[in-house]
Amino acid sequence: MVCPHCRQNAPIIYKGVFAFCSACDRPRAPFSGKALNFAGKPSQVGGRLGRILGVLVLIFGLLLAAALMLFFQLLWPAANFGYALGLPLALISVVVAALLLFTGNRLRRSGSDAERQARVEALYALAVHRGGTLTAADAAHALQLDEKQVDAALNELAKTEPEHVSLEFDDQGQTFYLFSEPGARPPPFGAKYRVDTQGRVRVADVLGANGPREVLDDAASPARGAHKNSR
Numbered sequence: 571m572v573c574p575h576c577r578q579n580a581p582i583i584y585k586g587v588f589a590f591c592s593a594c595d596r597p598r599a600p601f602s603g604k605a606l607n608f609a610g611k612p613s614q615v616g617g618r619l620g621r622i623l624g625v626l627v628l629i630f631g632l633l634l635a636a637a638l639m640l641f642f643q644l645l646w647p648a649a650n651f652g653y654a655l656g657l658p659l660a661l662i663s664v665v666v667a668a669l670l671l672f673t674g675n676r677l678r679r680s681g682s683d684a685e686r687q688a689r690v691e692a693l694y695a696l697a698v699h700r701g702g703t704l705t706a707a708d709a710a711h712a713l714q715l716d717e718k719q720v721d722a723a724l725n726e727l728a729k730t731e732p733e734h735v736s737l738e739f740d741d742q743g744q745t746f747y748l749f750s751e752p753g754a755r756p757p758p759f760g761a762k763y764r765v766d767t768q769g770r771v772r773v774a775d776v777l778g779a780n781g782p783r784e785v786l787d788d789a790a791s792p793a794r795g796a797h798k799n800s801r
Contacts, residue, residue: 573598580695581606581688583714592713593695606713609688613681620674624667631663689715689723697749703738705746 572579576594581604583590589598592606639656642649692713697704706721713720724747727735736748 573603576695576699578695578698579603579691581609581692583607583692585714592692593699595712604688604691606688606692610681610683610685613677613684615681617674617676617678617681620670620677622674624670624674627663627670628667631667632660635660635663686723689713689720690727693720693723693727694749697747702749703746704749705744 573591573594573596575596576591578591578593580591580593582598582600582602583592584600584605584607587600589600589602589605590596591598635656638659639652642652642655645651693704693709696709696712700708704724706717706724709715709724710717710720724735725737728737728747734750738746738748740746
């Protein structure tokens with residue numbers, strides 16, 4: 571569901587029992603969108619439980635099969651009752667455990683993919699709301715996520731989607747990420763900025779809708795965060 575404030579299909583963030591837009595941080599109706607806090611969590615929990623159950627079935631099934639074989643073979647050595655009971659039980663335990671482990675791994679991967687997708691959607695929506703630039707610290711604070719996780723996610727986007735996300739440096743050497751619109755190729759959001767010697771920013775060239783560059787304005791304007799796009 572689109573946010574009624576910023577008009578973006580952004581995930582929601584729960585702060586206590588209240589829901590907020592991950593892009594503009596304004597109140598949203600609960601359950602009105604994908605929850606960034608819980609995306610993929612049920613599948614991840616189910617995957618962990620599946621793997622735990624798989625290991626338990628394998629261990630106790632094999633132990634029970636070995637105990638039955640040993641008991642009946644000691645009781646009736648010539649009858650092979652122990653093998654007749656223990657071997658099928660061991661085989662069933664291995665098959666059931668393998669199925670549980672396989673299902674658990676699939677659920678875990680599915681949950682991780684859902685979590686990553688929700689995080690990517692939230693980062694794109696936040697970048698659009700903030701004019702196309704993000705830093706890991708700002709994004710982590712806005713999305714209530716660990717800064718290292720956010721930085722890793724942004725780095726991954728810069729590597730896997732270089733046509734949409736690029737790693738840039740400002741004039742202080744600090745890193746930030748420049749986003750272009752997810753649904754299209756360049757032009758990027760907004761203009762590219764140059765910082766002059768007085769610390770003021772001049773709006774420079776920007777790609778036009780049909781590809782050629784256009785000069786938007788030669789006038790100097792106050793610096794917006796002193797961000798400078800790499801050429």
